[in-house]
Amino acid sequence: MPCYICETCGTQHAPTSEPPSHCSICDDDRQYVGWSGQTWTTHSELSQRFSLRIENDDGLLGIGVRCEFAIPQRALLLQTSVGNVLWECVSIVTDQALSELEARGGVDRIVISHPHFYSSMVEWSDALGGVPILLHEADRDWVRRSSRQVSFWSGDVHRLSNDVTLVRCGGHFPGSTALLWEAPNGRSVLFPGDALQVATDRRHVAFMYSYPNYVPMKTSDVRAMRERLSGYDYQDVYGYTWGRNIIGNGRAAIEASFERHLQRVTS
Ligand SMILES: [Zn+2]
Numbered sequence: 001m002p003c004y005i006c007e008t009c010g011t012q013h014a015p016t017s018e019p020p021s022h023c024s025i026c027d028d029d030r031q032y033v034g035w036s037g038q039t040w041t042t043h044s045e046l047s048q049r050f051s052l053r054i055e056n057d058d059g060l061l062g063i064g065v066r067c068e069f070a071i072p073q074r075a076l077l078l079q080t081s082v083g084n085v086l087w088e089c090v091s092i093v094t095d096q097a098l099s100e101l102e103a104r105g106g107v108d109r110i111v112i113s114h115p116h117f118y119s120s121m122v123e124w125s126d127a128l129g130g131v132p133i134l135l136h137e138a139d140r141d142w143v144r145r146s147s148r149q150v151s152f153w154s155g156d157v158h159r160l161s162n163d164v165t166l167v168r169c170g171g172h173f174p175g176s177t178a179l180l181w182e183a184p185n186g187r188s189v190l191f192p193g194d195a196l197q198v199a200t201d202r203r204h205v206a207f208m209y210s211y212p213n214y215v216p217m218k219t220s221d222v223r224a225m226r227e228r229l230s231g232y233d234y235q236d237v238y239g240y241t242w243g244r245n246i247i248g249n250g251r252a253a254i255e256a257s258f259e260r261h262l263q264r265v266t267s
């Protein structure tokens, strides 16, 4: 039975003989149903229509679906002391992507910030030999295609190693997670998914409950995120998609953005 993929959010669902009646990710008010109604595709059909963009993004290998499909996130390969981490995921797996990853030592685990980027995570895990997928437990109910490879962490902080720490930011989703990495080149890097969104000027970030529907994040959630990130120092911030990165002075940019946001919503 095929595992249908929602054409609007790019999430692969559990195997069914017929397409699911709806996509709960898109029905949710953080997303939207496509303007032509709910439509579905499959991995094999999608792979014929789209290729992957596999390129360097500010020094890291990025993988994203080329051209216009669903949410345009790109995954990144992080070569950490605890093994190679594929941070985030996309809707199609290709042989070229697998060989590019293999050439860099493969992937030891997939870690994803939140449900909008679960995409085809099980397809990826299977193609990578059954590597574990690590998600926050608070978003467990949003998993559309479950697998024994999926495991959950809980709480606000999860240290994978001396150089990799997961921090629950919350706000956008209860389990929205940022990854902090002390990279071997000496730089400290924050990967926030879209728990906070790198702005177009690449000097600030924004905090929204829904980006496509312009729904603000609760002020209490913004404050809680600020508190949870306050103990970490980082220079660079890699946002959710290509080039949406703040290289240098990342922590100062985020602190200034928290300040600006809270001033505007409370004045
Ligand atoms: Zn959807």
Ligand SMILES: [Zn+2]
Residues within 6 Å of the ligand: 114, 116, 172, 194
């Ligand atoms: Zn999102």
